[in-house]
Amino acid sequence: MKKLLNDPADAVVESVEGFVAAHSDIVEAHYDPIYVSRVGGAVEGKVGLVSGGGSGHEPLHAGFVGQGMLDAAVPGPVFTSPTPDQIAPALVAANGGAGVLAIVKNYTGDVLNFETAVELAEAEDVEVATVITNDDVAVQDSLYTAGRRGVAGTVCVEKIAGAAADRGDDLAGVAAVATRVNANVRSMGVALTACTVPASGKPSFDLPEDEVEIGIGIHGEPGRHRIKLEPADAITQRLLDPVAEDLHLASGENVLLFVNGMGGTPSSELYVVYRQARKLLEARGVVVARSLVGNYVTSLEMQGASVTVLRFDDELTTLWDAPVHTAALRW
Amino acid sequence: MKKLLNDPADAVVESVEGFVAAHSDIVEAHYDPIYVSRVGGAVEGKVGLVSGGGSGHEPLHAGFVGQGMLDAAVPGPVFTSPTPDQIAPALVAANGGAGVLAIVKNYTGDVLNFETAVELAEAEDVEVATVITNDDVAVQDSLYTAGRRGVAGTVCVEKIAGAAADRGDDLAGVAAVATRVNANVRSMGVALTACTVPASGKPSFDLPEDEVEIGIGIHGEPGRHRIKLEPADAITQRLLDPVAEDLHLASGENVLLFVNGMGGTPSSELYVVYRQARKLLEARGVVVARSLVGNYVTSLEMQGASVTVLRFDDELTTLWDAPVHTAALRW
Amino acid sequence: MAADVAWAERWVRETARSIAANKEELTELDRQIGDGDHGENMNRGFTAVVAKLDALPEPPAHVSDVLKLVATTLMSTVGGAAGPLYGTAFLRAAKVADLPELDGRGVVAVLEGALEGVQARGKATVGEKTMVDALSPAVQAAVQAADGGGDARAVFAAAAEAAQKGAEGTIPLLATKGRASYLGERSIGHQDPGATSTALILAAGVVASEPEP
Amino acid sequence: MAADVAWAERWVRETARSIAANKEELTELDRQIGDGDHGENMNRGFTAVVAKLDALPEPPAHVSDVLKLVATTLMSTVGGAAGPLYGTAFLRAAKVADLPELDGRGVVAVLEGALEGVQARGKATVGEKTMVDALSPAVQAAVQAADGGGDARAVFAAAAEAAQKGAEGTIPLLATKGRASYLGERSIGHQDPGATSTALILAAGVVASEPEP
Numbered sequence A, B: 001m002k003k004l005l006n007d008p009a010d011a012v013v014e015s016v017e018g019f020v021a022a023h024s025d026i027v028e029a030h031y032d033p034i035y036v037s038r039v040g041g042a043v044e045g046k047v048g049l050v051s052g053g054g055s056g057h058e059p060l061h062a063g064f065v066g067q068g069m070l071d072a073a074v075p076g077p078v079f080t081s082p083t084p085d086q087i088a089p090a091l092v093a094a095n096g097g098a099g100v101l102a103i104v105k106n107y108t109g110d111v112l113n114f115e116t117a118v119e120l121a122e123a124e125d126v127e128v129a130t131v132i133t134n135d136d137v138a139v140q141d142s143l144y145t146a147g148r149r150g151v152a153g154t155v156c157v158e159k160i161a162g163a164a165a166d167r168g169d170d171l172a173g174v175a176a177v178a179t180r181v182n183a184n185v186r187s188m189g190v191a192l193t194a195c196t197v198p199a200s201g202k203p204s205f206d207l208p209e210d211e212v213e214i215g216i217g218i219h220g221e222p223g224r225h226r227i228k229l230e231p232a233d234a235i236t237q238r239l240l241d242p243v244a245e246d247l248h249l250a251s252g253e254n255v256l257l258f259v260n261g262m263g264g265t266p267s268s269e270l271y272v273v274y275r276q277a278r279k280l281l282e283a284r285g286v287v288v289a290r291s292l293v294g295n296y297v298t299s300l301e302m303q304g305a306s307v308t309v310l311r312f313d314d315e316l317t318t319l320w321d322a323p324v325h326t327a328a329l330r331w
Numbered sequence C, D: 001m002a003a004d005v006a007w008a009e010r011w012v013r014e015t016a017r018s019i020a021a022n023k024e025e026l027t028e029l030d031r032q033i034g035d036g037d038h039g040e041n042m043n044r045g046f047t048a049v050v051a052k053l054d055a056l057p058e059p060p061a062h063v064s065d066v067l068k069l070v071a072t073t074l075m076s077t078v079g080g081a082a083g084p085l086y087g088t089a090f091l092r093a094a095k096v097a098d099l100p101e102l103d104g105r106g107v108v109a110v111l112e113g114a115l116e117g118v119q120a121r122g123k124a125t126v127g128e129k130t131m132v133d134a135l136s137p138a139v140q141a142a143v144q145a146a147d148g149g150g151d152a153r154a155v156f157a158a159a160a161e162a163a164q165k166g167a168e169g170t171i172p173l174l175a176t177k178g179r180a181s182y183l184g185e186r187s188i189g190h191q192d193p194g195a196t197s198t199a200l201i202l203a204a205g206v207v208a209s210e211p212e213p
């Protein structure tokens, strides 16, 4: 394993230290337990937004702390949900008196740890609503799984819910917007290589030089099936089609098209994927009204990409366009 | 070779197509010969800025086209300088009547092709000044080399010269600012892995699992020497010290600290490098006034990073802070 | 033999030792069908438990004190799915371990409490390829052993053996809970890491009840 | 034999064939001490040259027309260092090839023009591990052969042989120009890709002057 790290046990803390030092105008860190919050603390009267989860998905979530998005982010160990005693103080710190929305990706660990944390925060008189994101169409949502995973679509939920909180919606309102985004966003990913969790030092799975994993999550877990490497256009279609179909996209609808890099794929390749995904949407009569291309929800140094589509309506478009000022997303 | 590409021969064009489609509010592309320019064309009365070079360094340069930075960017084949007949039309297109500054990284190929292009543009009555960037301290600037390479510091030159052009400096003035930035910026990089040029399909060099290359450039070329893998703090010191010494940084000086990813290294690791580089600067009494951390000048999917330091004065700081609105840099 | 607070402390320390010794194996199992952190997670948790035990100003008075310390420590250090699940398991176990010493029936109650805790949080039933597939047969075996008049040690030994068999029995199962469920059919053929750590924890309880040499 | 426009066209087409056949080798040499694109670059250029030749409404009239077409095409399709250097080389060569047919002296003039062009643009002298190390001995050998009364073919053959030796002679050299110079000492022990392509280009000229079978 080759990484620019010191002791793997210190990786998360040292990375957070560097992150808040580089962006000290936007974020600050609390240690022991560790979480990242907006400089200046909770905004009086605004609904607070908190997310968190295992590390290794940077810039998710700390990179999205700042005006117009999150108020706090809680990083667990790499690919491991943070603990309730880490999450609860972040929930409390994000409360400006109007309550807090917890945005949780749908993994057993994240859900369970946030559940307990919410109980702890409520015991300190913080009103908390929780929205669970589950946009990954690679997982069939049925009796036979833990339910769809929350992946890149989480960024859309965080951005738009952040804008709703900023314009003054109350907790129920912000939660309703977040739920609506989650209901209208779908993703699907591909891995060209595995990634290596620093503490284990071994690749998360073994993938022959001529094969790719379709339907991967963001924790270096293997996907649903393997195929021989294909041209980007063909792979993109394998990602876009299930997304479009699961959303029941109709001709004339407006969408956000978001091509997300898994961490180790150069942006030139992401734009090749974007190009084809857009063509396929346009062939369906769908209008790509907004775009996002880059590494936003990653799996360490994994090579690969995911395609996310969010169905827009006028309100969601306006909220997407609203100003955001975070380390990783800014306009 | 595993990449999200179609025919490698089409990679540059398809990537540019995706890029301009995703950022159609900022950039547009011209094909045959291919270059990228600001939507709306040259700004009347403003000095135009043009850069270019081999592809594979994205977001450099097309990602920096937009308000406050470049007016046009010319992508060559991967790691191969564009040709004069590609560059010349971009120079002409960027001319708003006040002349054009060409920002060229110091490689024999780039310098020679821009030279001819400038002659061609001048033949069309466009006044052109050229600034050559050469910030890479890994190469000793002596009789025995083609001179230092232009690497990540080029972003600083493009950003600050862009701001100078925006505030209305004339061509000589913009060129002087660019020259001053180049004189005060130094970089040094490390590679953990090689990268693979799509057309060749082979890694640019072979690096054992326990070794890293110190002093690499941005074309997948091997560095000056190899060492056994060390902790991030030790490697960072090997990058930062030569940079600080070459700049003769003195206690009390203000700098921009820029940690650049080579493309395949996750941002969590870049922040670990940033943390240590900042500590080392502070130990020298140097004030880190501004920071930039991310993939800005890459070598395809290479894993690694470079450390860039720019000595600030008040004017350069103001110009760095001036608004910029490009696909890859925005504030 | 009856299981007293000294036994409980030995159990926990032996668990920590065993988890550390099997850290790589647990992680490797999780790498196959999960995200490759289970060994790391459990080891972080039990290392913290031992540190907390060592730092106690005076030795714990009751079995339930030990189990409660394990519960809160796992909850606040393990994270992931295993943290809340084992945390709740030990919390419920602590609640029913309200006697100074546990006899065979007492051990059954503790194990039943643990199973109840895991199922209350995780909603998994037998056959879903989770730690429930080790813990549930362990409870059944414990009940049988207690019905047959077994003492604490005998009951625990029966439970541990059944847990081990249960863990191995997860190999052919298709996962429908936890991360492994995302793999669908591909989860078949691998042993569940959580069931494996459950078997290790129970086996450690048997070692702890062995007469000192 | 004298070198006429038909020969020039054969030369160029044979060069394109040879470069394509040796593309991988050139790239591999460039991978060792450069950025691994020289084969790709040269092949892109000469493929374009052949396409342009094929597309001409009528065959070129003069040797200089062929060389000029090569020059402008390489300049606009090769990029990198080699594009402008070979482009300028062929441009200068075209300027001196102003006769319908070249004799031995004519070939010398062409090669001298090419060398002058490369040096005007690239500022490299002999021993810096560049294409100059193939082209410069080629010119010397050509002069000698012409002095000895050699015809175009004999002069070209002498030049090609010397270029090949010169290219091989770059192996022990320390690069001080071009990308390889960044490697310092580590550039020693590898053959320069540009010198190698120069040798291929000259060798193609000899093949082109072989009597048709």
Ligand SMILES: Nc1ncnc2c1ncn2[C@@H]1O[C@H](COP(=O)(O)OP(=O)(O)O)[C@@H](O)[C@H]1O
Pocket: A079, A080, A081, A108, A109, A110, C030, C034, C035, C037, C038, C041, C042, C079, C080, C081, C082, C083, C085, C118, C121, C122, C123, C124, C129, C130, C131, C132, C177, C178, C179, C192, C193, C194, C195
């Ligand atoms: N719903 C559940 N009920 C019971 N056990 C579960 C459940 N979900 C997961 N587990 C157990 O947790 C184990 C994984 O733990 P761990 O790797 O530490 O957490 P994570 O999956 O969050 O990385 C699985 O092997 C399984 O035994």
Ligand SMILES: Nc1ncnc2c1ncn2[C@@H]1O[C@H](COP(=O)(O)OP(=O)(O)O)[C@@H](O)[C@H]1O
Pocket: B079, B080, B081, B108, B109, B110, D030, D034, D035, D036, D037, D038, D041, D042, D079, D080, D081, D082, D083, D085, D118, D121, D122, D123, D124, D129, D130, D131, D132, D177, D178, D179, D192, D193, D194, D195
């Ligand atoms: N200054 C120079 N003078 C003469 N030849 C040079 C010079 N710089 C580079 N070269 C030649 O160019 C070759 C490299 O060409 P190529 O790989 O196509 O370009 P690049 O180095 O831009 O990738 C080198 O092998 C060398 O022979």
Ligand SMILES: [Mg+2]
Pocket: A054, A079, A080, A081, A109, C035, C037, C080, C081
């Ligand atoms: Mg985990």
Ligand SMILES: [Mg+2]
Pocket: B054, B079, B080, B081, B109, D035, D037, D080, D081
């Ligand atoms: Mg090149």
Ligand SMILES: [Mg+2]
Pocket: C030, C034, C035, C036, C037, C038, C080
């Ligand atoms: Mg796990």
Ligand SMILES: [Mg+2]
Pocket: D030, D034, D035, D036, D037, D038, D080
């Ligand atoms: Mg080259």
